[in-house]
Every structure is written in C-alpha cells, then in structure tokens.
Amino acid sequence: MxxxxxxxxxxxxxxxxxxxxxxxxxxxxxxxxxxxxxxxxxxxxxxxxxxxxxxxxxxxxxxxxxxxxxxxxxxxxxxxxxxxxxxxxxxxxxxxxxxxxxxxxxxxxxxxxxxxxxxxxxxxxxxxxxxxxxxxxxxxxxxxxxxxxxxxxxxxxxxxxxxxxxxxxxxxxxxxxxxxxxxxxxxxxxxxxxxxxxxxxxxxxxxxxxxxxxxxxxxxxxxxxxxxxxxxxxxxxxxxxxxxxxxxxSYPAKNKKLGSKILEVKNLTKKGSFSNINFEVREGEVLGITGLIGAGKTELVTSIFGEMLFDEGEVTIHGTEMKIKSPADAIKENIGLIPDDRRNLGLILGKKIRENVSITILRSLKSLLFVNKKREKDKVRRVVSDLSIKCRSIEENVDYLSGGNQQKVVLAKWLIANSDILIFDEPTKGIDVGAKRQVYQLINDLSQNNKTIIVISMELEELIGLTHRILVMAKGEIVTELVTDKTSENEIMKYAVGGF
The missing domain is CATH 3.40.50.300 (P-loop containing nucleotide triphosphate hydrolases)
Structure with a gap:
C-alpha cells in the first residue's frame, strides 16, 4: 500500500x-x-x-x-x-x-x-x-x-x-x-x-x-x-x-464574605529555591500562586507544609508563630496539602479508599490498641458521600478510580481531619474538563465554608476564575500581587516571564 x-x-x-x-x-x-x-x-x-x-x-x-x-x-x-x-x-x-x-x-x-x-x-x-x-x-x-x-x-x-x-x-x-x-x-x-x-x-x-x-x-x-x-x-x-x-x-460565584487573617508568611527563605516570601491569607479566601516552571511555587508550599525545611522566616496561624518541622506538625495545625502528583504523593496505591481517607485520623479512632472500624467506616462514608466520589464502595481500590475521583480522595483525607488551611498544588492536572468543573465547585464550597485556600496553578484562566488574589513568582521571588477581578492572563504572564 x-x-x-x-x-x-x-x-x-x-x-x-x-x-x-x-x-x-x-x-x-x-x-x-x-x-x-x-x-x-x-x-x-x-x-x-x-x-x-x-x-x-x-x-x-x-x-x-x-x-x-x-x-x-x-x-x-x-x-x-x-x-x-x-x-x-x-x-x-x-x-x-x-x-x-x-x-x-x-x-x-x-x-x-x-x-x-x-x-x-x-x-x-x-x-x-x-x-x-x-x-x-x-x-x-x-x-x-x-x-x-x-x-x-x-x-x-x-x-x-x-x-x-x-x-x-x-x-x-x-x-x-x-x-x-x-x-x-x-x-x-x-x-x-x-x-x-x-x-x-x-x-x-x-x-x-x-x-x-x-x-x-x-x-x-x-x-x-x-x-x-x-x-x-x-x-x-x-x-x-x-x-x-x-x-x-463552570466557575461558581466567589465568596464575598472574607474573614480575618488566618495564615501569614514572613520573610520565608530557602536557599536555592525561594527568598524573602511575604503574604497572608484570610478566612474564606482563595489565594492563587503562579509562575513558570522553576519559579519556586511547589517548593514554597511544601516548606509551609513541613516537607522541606526553610532556612529563614516564619509562618504564623492566627497570629502565633508555628514551628512546623514535618508534615505531622502541619497536620496538627490543621494544614492539608493536595500535591500535584496525586498518584505518587497523595495516594497510597494498592490500598482501599477507606484506608487512604482515614489515614489522617487513625489516632483519634483508636480505642486502646485497636482502631474502631465502625467509626472509621461511618466517617469515611460520610465524606465520600459529601464529595460525591464515584465508587462501588469505600473498600474499592483507589487505583481503579478516575483521575477526578482520585483527586477527591486526596481531598477527603484532609476534610475528614477537619483541616482549616488547604493547599492545592495543580488541582486539575491530568483530569478531564468535567472533573475540573467538580474541583472548581469543591474549592468554592470550601471557601464558602470559611476554609483558607491556596491554589498553585499554571492554568491562568483557572486562577482568574477561582481566586481572589494572585501572587506571581519568578526566580524564587514574589514579583507582584494582583487582584484577580482587575487583571488578565496577559498581565499575569508578563510578570511571570520577567517583563516587569
């Protein structure tokens, strides 16, 4: 032929x-x-x-x-x-x-x-x-x-x-x-x-x-x-x-009733990754952070979560400085991280939905040396229902869920732990447009329920549709802060590439 x-x-x-x-x-x-x-x-x-x-x-x-x-x-x-x-x-x-x-x-x-x-x-x-x-x-x-x-x-x-x-x-x-x-x-x-x-x-x-x-x-x-x-x-x-x-x-109306300052980052520095980072986030606010690959976005939020230790600066919650040296410390302060690589960093592959979701609350479920299975299942079923996770049961292996539902499982483990500060790193990466719409609604619902949200994304339209303010990073520094309703994709990109 x-x-x-x-x-x-x-x-x-x-x-x-x-x-x-x-x-x-x-x-x-x-x-x-x-x-x-x-x-x-x-x-x-x-x-x-x-x-x-x-x-x-x-x-x-x-x-x-x-x-x-x-x-x-x-x-x-x-x-x-x-x-x-x-x-x-x-x-x-x-x-x-x-x-x-x-x-x-x-x-x-x-x-x-x-x-x-x-x-x-x-x-x-x-x-x-x-x-x-x-x-x-x-x-x-x-x-x-x-x-x-x-x-x-x-x-x-x-x-x-x-x-x-x-x-x-x-x-x-x-x-x-x-x-x-x-x-x-x-x-x-x-x-x-x-x-x-x-x-x-x-x-x-x-x-x-x-x-x-x-x-x-x-x-x-x-x-x-x-x-x-x-x-x-x-x-x-x-x-x-x-x-x-x-x-x-698909972008829902943003929360207009923002509360007091919850999280504040002062002069945060990690040599080789980011330097002199300053920002604050209020109750019910969705703060966006963007920049090109290598700008230091992910390194910044993983430092706040305790996965990477910063060299200088401080993180305060409700005005009190937090000594976050590990993710366990961050969890105690009601901080949750939904990572960009949900499969390798956010999920325990090969395990059930129940096991993935309840991992953040196992200590509270223990009675003497054993986990109270009934309480565990009841709590997991409730959050799975609240997030409309499509599955046959909470005993289903997470490997078999769609990308959007896997993302919801990662979120579920922080909601079940009653996290007040939630950090989403590239929340719609690798999921279809229908699942994106669901994620947008979830983030908005969390904001309406007075959660404090940080969204890291390179999807500029997404940030404009979801957030109240956007921090633009370049070469490890915050180069500008933009009010979302008064900016555009072109302006954001101009700052991201260093045209300021």
Missing part, C-alpha cells in the same frame, strides 16, 4: 454497548485514516474507554459494524485485534523494571530458533530496526528502571510496532511527560503518521490536539456529539461540545 492519508484504516458504524443500567455507547460512529492522528475526547464516562475496548477486543459490541481497511470484521478478543494490526500504548507504563529494553519490547513474544533457544540475534535486529524507524537512540541492554521517562514511552511504542500495528491507540500519552519529552513524543508521532500509521489519540489535555491531530471526535454520555477538523475548530468550541456549556460558566 502506498501512503495515502485518505485510506480508511478503521471505521466504526453505529456502535452501541450497554452495561447493566448504563448505555455506555449509543450508535457511535468513528473512522481513522492512514497517516492521521484522530483525537477522541470527552468527560470520564463519556464512552471513550468503552469505544477503545471494543476496538481492542476487550469488549464485544451489542450492535453496529466494524471495518478494517474496508473489510467488515468481528473482533473476537485482544489477540485477534493484534492480528488485525491494532495496538494500545497505555497511560501507565506496563514495563518490567528489572528487564532490559529488548526483553520488554518482546515480552511474551520471544522468537525461538529450530533448537528451541531464544533467537536473540533476530530480536535485536528487529528492535534496532524499530528504534531507527522512530529516529531514536536507546541502549536496549539497559534495565528499564535506569531509563528516562521518555525512553520508557518509546519502548512502549516500540512494543506496539513490533506487532506490525497499523492502528495505534495512544491513551493519555503525555500524562507522565515533561514539556521536552512531549515535544519528542510529538516528533515520533509525526514520523509514525508519515509512514501511514493511523493514531487514535486520547487526552484530557485538549490544547495538545491542535499541534498533533488532524481531526477530533467528541463523545458525551455515550453519544457522538461531533467530529471536526482541528483547523476548523477552536478550544472553546471543543469544551462546549464536551460539557454542553463553556468552561468559563
């Missing part, structure tokens, strides 16, 4: 799928051409995962038709999907850390020679061919645990290509990557497209769609809302299609 980006690799026609009590997909149609990246977007529960699992053979459709390269097929299972040239690069790295790159690429598919030994020579040759195809350099004999995040991503793509895949599904491919790694990933995606491979691109980061995708399909509540060429649509339109309203309309 000669390369032609109008060659139809995949077509779904009127696909429907029902689970008990849920219409997951309702007559959804979708197609993918050779050499294009076609984004599929929508809130959690919109039907994206169900559609992808039907394509990969994990689920069977209830009705509708599937065509691969113009031929109607019935995808029996995941192995059959692979035989049809369909492969998935999952969001979470599914690599074996102690095995090397070569072993991971061909894991479970080792080619053996006539005498039954693994044919490492042919495997190495095939792996080198794939890596050259991607215009990358990796030492395939290096254990995966010693590779960079970008190199691990390339190994996952290489594993898919080793199956001679023509249809590649990238599920949140940038979720674990920094800006430089994202640029490299996009370069690899362009190489794949130039070779005629079709890519289904799943991402909550809607701005990514425009530089790398040709088309975008929006799903909502299991229905197809529309498919458009990205050059003929803008971000606001996509968001309205996803939500049924604009994101701007």
């Amino acid at each position: 000669s390369y032609n980006n109008t060659y139809r690799l995949l077509e779904l026609v009127n696909i429907s799928k029902t689970f008990p009590g849920v219409q997951a997909l309702d007559s959804v149609s979708f197609d993918l051409n050779a050499g294009e990246a076609h984004a599929v977007v929508g809130e959690n529960g919109a039907g994206k995962s169900t559609m992808i699992k039907i394509v990969t053979g994990e689920y069977k459709k209830d009705s509708g038709d599937i065509f691969i390269s113009g031929e109607q097929v019935s995808i029996r299972d995941t192995h059959h999907a692979q035989e049809l040239g369909i492969a998935v690069v999952p969001q979470e790295f599914q690599l074996v850390p102690h095995l090397n790159g070569l072993e991971n690429i061909f894991l479970g598919r080792l080619v053996r020679n006539k005498v039954g030994s693994v044919d490492w020579r042919s495997l190495k040759a095939r792996a080198r061919e794939i890596i050259r195809f991607l215009e990358w350099e990796i030492n395939l004999s290096t254990p995966v645990r010693k590779l960079s995040v970008a190199e691990m991503q390339i190994l996952q793509i290489s594993r898919a290509l080793a199956l001679d895949s023509r249809i590649l599904i990238l599920d949140e491919p940038t979720a674990m990557l920094g800006e430089k790694e994202i640029e490299n990933l996009f370069r690899v995606i362009r190489i794949l497209k130039n070779k005629g491979i079709g890519i289904i691109y799943i991402s909550h980061r809607l701005a990514e769609i425009f530089p790398i995708c040709e088309r975008v399909t929006v799903l909502r509540d299991g229905k197809l809302i529309g498919t458009n060429f990205v050059e003929k649509i803008d971000l606001d339109t996509i968001i309205r299609m996803i939500l049924g309203t604009s994101l701007e309309a």
